[in-house]
Amino acid sequence: MSTIEKDVLSRTDLESAVQERDREIDELKARLAEWEEAYDGMSKRDVLFSTVSGRDVKPLYTELDHASDHTSVGYPGMYPFTRGPYTTMYRTRLWTMRQFAGFATAEETNERYKYLLDHGQTGLSVAFDFPTLMGYDSDHDRSLGEVGVCGVAISSLADMERLFEGIPLDQVSVSMTINGPAIILYCFYVAAAEKQGVDVGVLRGTVQNDILKEYQAQHAWIFPPEPALRCIVDMFEWSSQNTPKYNPISISGYHIREAGATAAEELAFTLRNGFEYVERGIARGLDVDSFAPRLSFFFDVHNDFFEEIAKLRAARRIWARGMKEKYGARNPDSWRLRTHCQTAGVTLTAQQPETNIVRVAYQAMAAALGGTQSLHTNSMDETLALPTEKAVRIALRTQQVLAYESGVANTIDPLAGSHFVEALTDELERDALALFDEIDEMGGVVPGIEQGWFQQEIANSAMRQQREVESGERVIVGVNHFTEGSGDIEIDTLRIGPEVEERQVAKMAAMRAGRDADAVRAKLAALTEACRGEDNVVPYILDCARAYCTLYEIRAAMEEVFGSYKEPVFF
């Protein structure tokens, strides 16, 4: 009933309306009780009726299970954005199909990017190798055996230039999954765009740059939390002024979930991390609306179809309410949670890998029904090795079938009003708020990390799931049930040979020999000095990048002041 209608109702009318509603509820309850009695008397399958996160699911949901109304569900593009961040959603633009890719050297990955763009992919996403993720050059001792194996090796601006050769950076949006040394790779990227003659003000894309979840789950860190957070706020500030269409962070639940967290933990830890970054920006003296509109998110889409959809809906609502009510943001863009999603790598099985195509397709559908802005669909062979071109093409085709054939993109948030989905959305929101309270009791996110609380929660959830799988209670097709044919894996895989490392090391040597050594020394010294003071460090790192200082040189120049992170070790 609308406010206007209420105003014109007399007191008696109102009372009778309330009585009428009470009668309806009583009748609903009576009929539900009748159904429950019938249900209880019948046999049921002897299996777990819970989500993969261990959330009990009732056999039936009714309107008695949720309190959804226009204030909690609302409309797409309108506060609190439960139904989607944008007014028109996929009617204006489909989600961006963005496959994460990178292997060997910049040249090979450049070719893969061109292949993906030729096949209708609409954005790029860079996977770096482990040395790059940890801030080591390809020719560093610690990089031995790992160069180009799990992603592309990028050790300086020279590699970044090769990575995007022939790909105009003013026309394609690029996402980079890098965290510990994110600020350095971002500067390589900006410098590469400058080299292409592109106005950096038009750059679109995202750098993951979410260090809190590195300490909690993914573990590719360099510096301790406080200096790492300073660098992130420096990026918020510099990027908002110089690359205003670029997202300087992607606050990520993906790795938290993959490490073992439940859906509610993923939701709560991610959003609480997001609010932590907001608090740090405000503490610096930044206007919340100057940087919050460019904060972006990244969630995992796991096996439980409805729980994942509800998670994305709840995420938007919690973020909007927090940003508006707690942090005082006034710009609706600061309230609007925009997210990338990836299907859950951890659900892929090495046994009967073709079955993974089906898992990925359901997860992708959940992402679309949950209203994602972009999506990576995993390739079926990723538990065995890096994906082959054929496997990647099938994964991309899965998204295209979903977008163009299934009809799910025709109407916005089609599951709104479903008793089950609304009840789950409410439940996940409540669970997340309860976890926020626990985190606050510990003194916040950083103390929680230092005490190993997040890490322990995630490990406990991983262990619970492992036990369910090993006891056979949680069915994994091809692994603990329906295993006929699981023994013979016949599938092509992509292999990265040691010659990649040799080639990359040779290129590094040539690059080092060809640069101005005095400029390198001077720029690195200036950076170390800036780290000691309070200046924004981005311009200093950018100067280093332009002078072809390497990743590790820049890292070391900063580490001199910042120190390095030591994890609390336990299991």
Added chain:
Amino acid sequence: MSDERKIRVLVAKPGLDGHDRGAKVIASAFRDAGFEVVYTGLHQTPEMIVNAAVQEDVDVVAMSVLSGAHMTLFPRVKALLDEAGADHMLLTGGGIIPEEDVEELEKQGIGRLFGPGTSTGDAIAYVNEWFATTHAG
């Protein structure tokens, strides 16, 4: 088993890869199975792992490698263990390791390597069996 000493296992994460879900799950499962477990934490060099193995005087070194660097890391740790006079230790592990690499590493004297989807029970049984055979009598 009760009158025998406990099997000592070092669970190790070599290289730069931060994926420790498997390492932590197997460490907990080994502990639940009655082994004495030491976990190295992340980002260990082969030298650090072998030092820890010798210092803790373990029976088994179990490495989790998801980075694709297994063909470098397993032989390197094996060579360093031999050099340190610790060739009586079992070097085993798990991760994303293609079948042909598993076979190649076995030829080099490395123990069984377990892939995705392995039950922790299989790994426990393997270690128990190895220990019973090598410490018989």
